[in-house]
Amino acid sequence: MEIVEPNTCIRGCCTSESIPLHLPPSSFTLLSPIAKGSESVVYEAILHGRRVAAKKPILSTSDDLDKFHRHLQLLCNLDHPGVAKLVAAHAKPPNYLFFFEFYEAGNLADKLHVEEWSPSIGQVLTITLHLAKALRYLHNNGIVHRDVKPANVLLDQNLSPYLTDFGLAEYKKDLRQVNLHNWRSSGKPTGGFHKKNMVGTLIYMAPEILRKEMYTEKSDIYSFGILINELLTGVVPYTDLRAEAQAHTVLEMNYTEQQLTAAIVSSGLRPALAETGLHVPKSLLALIQNCWGADPSKRPSLDDVVLELESLWELEREKQQSCFLETTSIARSDKDEVEIKHTRDYGDNVDWSSQGECLSKKSSLSTVPDLKSWSSSTDGPSRYVPIVSWGSFATCGRRESMEDTHFLMPHMCNEENIHLFAIFDGHRGAAAAEFSAKALPGLIQSLSSTSAEEALSQAFVRTDLAFRNELHSHRQTNRVSQKDWHPGCTAIASLLVDNKIFVANVGDSRAILCRAGCPFALSKAHLATCIEERNRVTGEGGRIEWLVDKWRVAPAGLQVTRSIGDDDLKPAVTAEPEISETILSADDEFLVMASDGLWDVMNDEEVIGIIRDTVKEPSMCSKRLATEAAARGSGDNITVIVVFLRPVSTAERIY
């Protein structure tokens, strides 16, 4: 949208670089009103041919005008995916208007109580997590919202939520004693159901506010707790006839506002808590109760709320996936076979690590490894040779079991300038990952007579073959009792030979370089969401279907399209790696390899930024990345390998 300079309001107190603050009258048309409050009317409107919502405040006093300008200043400073977007404003007389992005599905209160929508637990978690992040953003920027309630949450077509109505929001530093009277008059209810309901926004107010004490961010948390519960129950707070005697009376005896206030403040009355059913996790109810606790200092912070909601959301997603996987494996199992009840219960008595180790030893004995041939092929007398230091960190994170494995083989076969590092991320059990981490090193050594690239490729394919053969023979001898069990793993291996790095990959682990301060991808993930991989799989006779929430390889529901193991999906889910070859120079600072548990919650720039901020020691960097990923809510196992490619001075190591 065109911005006419100077882009300020009439007083010059509001400015913005991206939001136009005054508009030619011909650029917009107000259509019909959507909602009328005591302080503003919201219209559907057209602005430069685009559908928007226009909020027109009713300004009768100079106080109202001051308030408009403060409101606009605040809105100009907001930019978050969970906050309703201000697209323009008109801040000159006679028309004072806010123009917002139009959110088709209306507000959450109408959705719940007029349309009688009852969201699934997954939807409740998605919506509350988005809102919690938006609120956290406000609090981190020193803003309290002060009117958190479903009527101030807008929904788009996909039912993603946006926090709106900053009419009462304030910078914490500007907050003085809150006057209940102001509250009441400005926090007017919206929507038909509210008008019938005498308590209005009072029902979202924390006891300390009803007691006319100081508003803090913890008062927003209280309202947020009430909102989560309302989403779960579908009931306007305190109107539930099934609720306990006290709340019962609220409705039947026609409690006055004072009486309800007194009950909330002195007897700790709260809305009837959602019931623990099959679907509502107990910890979500505990979170609600912590949020609406009487003592503000004991309520969680939004960081805590976000963490809790993220882990609940992740658990729910896993539940849906394993439900799906269970049903498919049950459906496919023969009648006389035992059904898989728990996906982790594999009936597997094999030590896959030692099996892999045996293979490794056998293959490395079959030839005398001579890795020099790799070296000579990368020649050039004055070539650059990186000076490496390495470290790793692995954690099972929130998962019950660890299915990632990895190895570090610096100075492989005593070759000064040859190093091998690899990560394997198991699925449907850890068997394939445990086997591969032990088998791969010996296999690669045994292939030293071919090129480095060929050796990597062959080693992946042979590890896969050997694993599937082992599994097959154990099935014959009943050491693996579950016939319908098809474990697999992703694999990524980085082979440094003098000034070159070869990265071989199957699956969704990734490796990046930090090159001249910027990320440089050394591998690409093989996922069914990627069109080339989808085409390759179907071209090789595999099936790709939209299952649960994304493209997956059917019937197992695998997200990765290449792997070691997964014998039910071979040959389409191939073990043939994609290999990149990169010449290193003094620009290359470090290499980061990690399983998807890291990349799910962090992008390449963030990874580099974190290493830059961490003591320059590879295992500390690895640990820092993994713990940061866990803190950001990664629900997966996390393995990180960091290899520095330049000597790090003592000073850098410390600072």
Ligand SMILES: Nc1ncnc2c1ncn2[C@@H]1O[C@H](COP(=O)(O)OP(=O)(O)OP(=O)(O)O)[C@@H](O)[C@H]1O
């Ligand atoms: N951007 C938008 N897109 C679609 N509908 C909107 C939008 N903004 C507001 N509305 C509708 O108008 C209603 C009132 O908006 P808002 O809460 O911003 O105004 P208000 O006058 O401050 O209301 P209140 O009486 O709650 O204080 C919302 O609940 C919603 O139904």
Ligand SMILES: [Mn+2]
């Ligand atoms: Mn509102």
Ligand SMILES: [Mn+2]
């Ligand atoms: Mn309002």
